[in-house]
Amino acid sequence: MFRRVLVIFCLLLSLFLSSSAQTCEIYDFSSNKVFSSCYNLPCQNSFLHWNYNSSSGSLQIAFRHLMLTSRWAAWAINPNGLQTAMIGAQAVVAYQLTNGTMRAYTSQIKSYATTMPEGNLIYNVSDLTATYANNEIIVYATLGLPSDTTTINQVWQEGPVTNDSPGAHSFENDNTISFGTLNLLSRQYARAAKFEASSKNLHGMANTLSWGIVMPVGVMIARYAKVFKFEDPAWFKIHVICQSSAYVVGVAGWATGMKLGSDSTWVEYRGHRILGILIFILGTFQVFALVLRPKKDHKYRFHWKICHYSIGYLVILLAIINIFKGYDILKPQKTYKNAYIGFIVALAVSAVWLEAFTWYVFLKRSESAAKKPQG
Known part of the structure; x- marks a missing residue:
């Protein structure tokens, strides 16, 4: 009995300690x-603690990053603004060597595929040290900023370490949104990273709803409503x-994606971007085709129908891809992807059933028309 109580107590204690490590305030x-200010950074399991003297420009920081394997962690200030995010960032970097010691140094970022080479910063850096314990790396440093600095553009990142040398970080979702503007005096965070994350979510939801759901449903209505004897103007x-x-x-979602692409010059999803532009062009052509369609008795009506149908189905296929x-x-929760997969499956099953029913009705009507007396 005592052993069970002891085990439960240890488990609760470990949970408490791990949960307390997830927030900077405690x-x-x-x-x-001791640091007077701190902020829970919005991604990559990272936290920033700092003391700042505005009159002297002395910024004392402790950057914490949780990780399970040996990787490098870096925190930086970009004096050029957040438009370039990484390029021009003045970073402090740290990682654990294979012999167990810590390496902490400064690095000035000059390319997107950087492997964090050592170099001097435009700021004076002192007291640069690092520790690694309990799956957490902490980088300590004091930076000399221009006096009366109130806000900074911060960037943080992590990446692999191979043979005691840092490698280029990946371009997964969290790696592309780890930046923002921080007010050192009021502790207000501009949440640029969260804003970009919400913009990506808005982009994804808008395009899924429009190109991926409403538009295929509209195509099915045009294809099968006539079978159920909808009036011509109604369907x-x-x-x-x-x-x-x-x-x-869809155009609103497409425009959001183009804005995200122009703001994120350090990463480009080329295939996704090209398909998005192609879908927009073909979709715009379809809209004009509806306005400029020839009358039913026009000699080019048949050719217009072939073109309109072919492009319409192509847009749906490319949009789903x-x-x-x-x-x-984006790597959202599996629930969203599974829900869309379920919708596509249900749509495909419905289309197969309706197509079969359409041909059945067509053949029955043709047979009835053939049996009807002429004249």
Whole structure:
């Protein structure tokens, strides 16, 4: 009985200690250092603690990063702003060597595929040290900023270490949004990283809803509504409403994606981008095709129908492919991807059933028409 109680107590204690390490406000440094301000950075399991003297420009920082394997961690200030994010960043870097000792140094970032080479910063750096314990690396440093500095553009990052040498970091979602503007005096964070993350989510939701859901439904309405004897203007108006609203929302999502691409010059999802541009061009062509369609008795009506149908189905196919490419980039919760997969499966099953029913009705009507007396 006593052993069970002891085990439960140890488990609860470990959970408490691990949970307390996840927030900066109640963190106690083993070196007895005290920092007056801190912020839980929005991604990569990272935290920033600092003391700042605005009159002298002395910024004392402790950058904490949780990780399970040996990797390098870096925190930087970019005096050039956040438009370039990495390029021009003045970084302090640390990682654990294979002999167990820590290496801490400065690095000035000059390319997106950087391996964090050692180099001097434009700021004076002192008291640069690092520790690694309990799956957490902490980088300590004091930077000399221009006096009366109130805000900084900060960047933080982590990457692999091979043979005691840092390698280039990946371009997964968290690695591309780890930057933001921080007010050193008011502790207000501009949350640029969270804003970009929300923009990516908005981009994904808008395009999934428009190109990936509403537009295929609109195509099915145009294809199968006539089988159930919808009046000609009725099904056509529903089809136009579905496709037009999907196009408007889709263009908004497409524009958000283009803005994200222009703001994130350090990473480019080339295939996703090319497909998005192609879908936009073909979708715009379809909208104009609805406006400029020839009358039913026009000699080019048949050719217009072939072109309109072919491009329409191509847009749906490319949109579905690009949506799954977007899921691979954003890596959302599996629930969202599984829900969309379920929708696609249900749509495909419905299309197969409706197509079979359409041909059944068509053949029955043709047979009835053939049996009807002529004249």
